[in-house]
Amino acid sequence: MEIGLVGLGKMGGNMRERMRRAGLTVVGYDRDASLSDVGSLAELVAALGTDGGPKVVWVMVPHGEPTRATVTELGELLGEGDVVVDGGNSRWTDDEIHAALLAEKGIGYVDCGVSGGVWGLENGYALMYGGSAEDVAKVQFAFDALRPEGEFGAVHAGRVGAGHFSKMVHNGIEYAVMQSYAEGWELLEKADLVDNVTEVFRSWREGTVIRSWLLDLMVNALDADPGLASIKGYASDSGEGRWTVEAAIDNAVPVPAITAALFARFVSRQDDSPAMKAIAAMRNQFGGHAVQIEPPAGGDANPDA
Known part of the structure; x- marks a missing residue:
């Protein structure tokens, strides 16, 4: 079985390795040429299909515009019956848009929430996926390779969007x-x-x-x-x-x-909370509670407190 994988960062790179250890043929593409197996998305798609089955491409890039651009380009490269899997952290509302875009060309779409982080290579990845039963079946071989051993760790959560919503x-x-x-x-x-x-x-x-x-x-x-x-x-x-x-x-x-x-x-991103300053000021006004002030140069804050 073979699969294309787009995005070979900390998650994607380890996922490629885990699938290869399971005996799958994985063709990976990343903008970083040192990580990539091919030079472009077009080369990735061209390298698939040697097993006679539908072409499956799994996308692991940042959510938003990077995912949208990748899915759009794949829509021009893949054919009827093929499947795109979005395994990144996309918002579930984007999934319906991407699925509709690909459906116009007869290309299936599966969204998959992936949990496991850097430990997933050895322990497996918890998978939550959404899409039609037909499209999910085309990707099942990859789910089986990535999921943890045991009874749990993977679920067909529902229709398109259900996987990312669950994640x-x-x-x-x-x-x-x-x-x-x-x-x-x-x-x-x-x-x-x-x-x-x-x-x-x-x-x-x-x-x-x-x-x-x-x-x-x-x-x-x-x-x-x-x-x-x-x-x-x-x-x-x-x-x-x-x-x-x-x-x-x-x-x-x-x-x-x-x-x-x-x-x-x-x-946590505020060195000195403006809201807490306002609360301290109000407590001082209604109750005479002491407030902490910045010390003068060379002095102590609140020397008489």
């Missing part, structure tokens, strides 16, 4: 779980009561109801950098958290934990 919600949950671990760690460190916070976290890895792979990774991080002293308290977001909150609003579903976790990331 979006998965990532929203991830935001909230990580925020909970982070807040718990900060409280344990701040209380000056627990002798070894890292060992407390480590103990939770067995037998507790909050054990998880994210907890394992948190312990790994604390082992590598006790107190996380070398890391700046800044967390970006890649889009799925925002989309989860927006979808919740559209469907009138309350998601306070996920929303709070997303907003906490926004707060």
Whole structure:
């Protein structure tokens, strides 16, 4: 079986290797010529089809315009009965647009949410895919090669868009779980009561109801950098958290934990929160509560506080 793979970064490169280890023929293309097997998308498509089956091209590029441009070009290169898989972190609303574009030429479309990160090469990737049963069947050989061993780890979530929507919600949950671990760690460190916070976290890895792979990774991080002293308290977001909150609003579903976790990331990007300045000022006005001020050159802040 053979497949084309567009985008050979940290995820795509490892996915190529995992599929090759499973015996698949993978033709990869990347703008970085040092990673690429061919020189263009046209060469990639031309190299497929030697097994007599439909051509399948899996796209692993950044969401938005890079994915849109790639899908559009593939629509000009592939033929009736072929299939494009978008395995990036596209917004589910883009999937219907891409599917309709390709359908005009008889090309199938499957969207696939992929989870597993840099560990997926060895452990397998959790896959959530959407599309018609006919199109999914054409890609099943790749899903089988990429998924983890065992009963779970892959699901045909529904129609086009269902895969990316499921992955979006998965990532929203991830935001909230990580925020909970982070807040718990900060409280344990701040209380000056627990002798070894890292060992407390480590103990939770067995037998507790909050054990998880994210907890394992948190312990790994604390082992590598006790107190996380070398890391700046800044967390970006890649889009799925925002989309989860927006979808919740559209469907009138309350998601306070996920929303709070997303907003906490926004707060992390402020060296000095303007909102907190306003709150401190109001507390001072109504209750005479002390406010922290910037110290004068060579002096101390709030010398009389």
